Amino acid sequence: MSIIKVKNLQKSYGKHQVLKGIDFQAQAGEIIGVIGKNGAGKSTFLEIIMTIKDYDAGEVIVLGENLDGIATNRLEQIRKDIAVVLQPTQFYKNLKVIELLRLFKAYYQSDIDINKMIDDFKLNAHKKKYFAKLSGGWKQIVSLAIAFLSNPKILILDEPTTGLDPHMRNILWSYITNYNKNNGGTVILTTHYMDEIEMYCDKVMLINEGKNELFATTENILALGYKSIHEFYLNKVSI
Numbered sequence: 001m002s003i004i005k006v007k008n009l010q011k012s013y014g015k016h017q018v019l020k021g022i023d024f025q026a027q028a029g030e031i032i033g034v035i036g037k038n039g040a041g042k043s044t045f046l047e048i049i050m051t052i053k054d055y056d057a058g059e060v061i062v063l064g065e066n067l068d069g070i071a072t073n074r075l076e077q078i079r080k081d082i083a084v085v086l087q088p089t090q091f092y093k094n095l096k097v098i099e100l101l102r103l104f105k106a107y108y109q110s111d112i113d114i115n116k117m118i119d120d121f122k123l124n125a126h127k128k129k130y131f132a133k134l135s136g137g138w139k140q141i142v143s144l145a146i147a148f149l150s151n152p153k154i155l156i157l158d159e160p161t162t163g164l165d166p167h168m169r170n171i172l173w174s175y176i177t178n179y180n181k182n183n184g185g186t187v188i189l190t191t192h193y194m195d196e197i198e199m200y201c202d203k204v205m206l207i208n209e210g211k212n213e214l215f216a217t218t219e220n221i222l223a224l225g226y227k228s229i230h231e232f233y234l235n236k237v238s239i
C-alpha cells in the first residue's frame, strides 16, 4: 500500500531553488533513508511531507490525500497519523520525563501503558529527571517514546542519531526497527551515517543538486559494485 507519493516536487526559498524535481514513494512498512550533503534539502523535503512546509510545484500525496489545496479538517486527520522526531529539543525543559510521557499520553488519548513503556525504553533511572538535564542520547530516546505514544502510521526522524555514542545509536535503532516490525509503520529519516543506511534501511534516496539522483534499495546500490553505501556516497556526491 502506498503511503507517500511525491512527483516532481519543487521548492525555493526566495531565489534559491532547493528542490528541483524530487520523485519519491514510500510503501507501508518500509524504512527509507534520505541522504545528501549539508544543505542538499533533506530537512526541507521531510518538512513538506510532514505537511508543515509549503511547496511551489509538483504533487505530494500523503495517506491517499493530495496536499495541494487540502481542506483543514483532512490535513488535521493526516497529521494525527504522522509522528516526528526533530533534532534534540529544549522545548520540554521544565518537565520531568514521567510528566512528559503522561502529558503526551493524554494529548494523544493513547492507551499505551506508560509503565511498560518506561520499562521497554529502559527509562526507570531517568523518569524523574528533568528532560533538559538528560544527555543528548536520552533526550532522543524520550522524544522517540513520545512519538510512539501517538501510534503513528508514519514516523519521520531528522538525523535521529547525530551525536550519539555507538551504544545509544544501537538502542535507538532497535526501537525504530521494533516499531516498524510490530506496527507495520513507515519510517522516513535523514542521516549522515551511511552505515545506518546500509544496516537498517530498505531503500535510500540521494538528493543531489536538488534532484533525487537515486532512489533504490540498498541491495541494488551494492549490486552496482560499490563496497558500501559510504563508498557509493563519496563517489556520487562532490564536496
Ligand SMILES: Nc1ncnc2c1ncn2[C@@H]1O[C@H](COP(=O)(O)OP(=O)(O)OP(=O)(O)O)[C@@H](O)[C@H]1O
Residues within 6 Å of the ligand: 013, 018, 036, 037, 038, 039, 040, 041, 042, 043, 044, 045
Ligand atoms: N526557512 C528557510 N529560509 C531560507 N533558506 C532556507 C530555509 N530553510 C532552509 N534553507 C536553505 O535551504 C537549503 C536546504 O536546507 P535543508 O535544511 O533542507 O538541508 P539539509 O539537507 O537538511 O541540510 P543538513 O544536512 O545540513 O541538515 C540550505 O541552503 C538552507 O540554508
